[in-house]
Amino acid sequence: MENKEKEPLFSAKNIKLLKNPLGQDNPITVQVLGICSALAVTVKMKPALVMAISVTIVVALSNLIIAAMRKYIPGRIRIIVQLVVIAALVIIVDQFLKAFAFDVSKQLSVFVGLIITNCILMGRLEAFAMANDPWPSFLDGLGNGAGYGMILVIVSFFRELLGSGSVMGYPLFEKIGLYKIGYENNGMMIVPPMALITVGIIIWVHRSRNKNLQETR
């Protein structure tokens, strides 16, 4: 820590903080955190994208704030302090969505509020921000938010494509005339259990391609 002033903003270590959560340290597929919202908001791509952005903002900022005041937070009430920071940020995000993106906030309904209970946030604060400087913590938050968002967008892409035949609300299957030849949307993709199965398939693909993640017998 004594050479921290000399460390460049985007040192190899910091880049790793940003990149690892996207792949081998992904919050959803590897740490299996935040599954609940991944099931709930991935029916369509647009709410999933807004959810991803909201979570990224909240996790990055709460990491930054907690890391900045970590030396002053009494250990005995640290969980409460973390929750207050997260809850305040989530309410602010929610208020902004209601004012500037009303349609989306209606679709997300309670799930914005439920960001507070997203395990990724508490997990990152406890595991990283409480022990690291603000800047690396901020990057760690961005990385984890992006890793979470990436899975959300992938899951919602397949669910929207197969369940509603559209991409980002654009009726793709209708435009290419798939319905005329007898194709029908799979209503099952819309219900939450299929999100779980989609996440499961992503985890399977991810593990089969990454030797580090496979348990050795």
Add this chain to the structure above:
Amino acid sequence: MKDFSNKYIFIFSAVMVVSVAILLSLTALLLQPRQAKNVEVEKKMNILSSINVTSTKENAEELYDKHIRELFVINTDGKHIDGVDAFTVSLRAEQKKPLAEQSLPVYIAVADNGDTLQIFPLEGKGLWGPIWGYVSLKDDMSTIAGVTFDHKGETPGLGAEINTTPFESQFLNKSLFVNGSFVSIQVVKGGADPGSTHEVDAISGGTITSKGLEAMVHDGLIKYEKYLSQNRK
């Protein structure tokens, strides 16, 4: 992490709670006018869509002023009540009052084809939360010219289908009255009789929402029964 004294912990929590409270109230206060505007515009869009006028967030206000001619509040006897703003009447609050004291809003509108339509707001319960909607009736006070429904949090793909065009368009040209008696609209499970003028298909997998919607249409409109009979042309 070093150990802090109890005094420090108390002061820390107090400062934290007060600053967060100030921050949150400021945000809420500053954004409140914008949020209220969004809710109002959405309500106007819903009302417009019940007379089959499609509007966007941008032109909703303008179209609303163009199409909506008059709005007033009546009681269950069909008499006008003065001094109540129909637009801000909360049906949920009204439903808790005794029937005779309830204020029932009516909107008089002119459709794109020049017909004068009357719009009646509805509010009821779905499976997970409130559902609401607007029904517009033609001159005969029985034939439905258009409906729009919405919900707070019905199951996507199932109950949530009530706010989609395929479901709503079923209500077009259905009749609330048969030979002068109020029959409302039945939401039928397993397929409505195509020839019937007061049956629509329920949503498969959305039974409770469908039932809630049927009850909402019936209970909401029966309060207007006298008004509808008196103003029939």
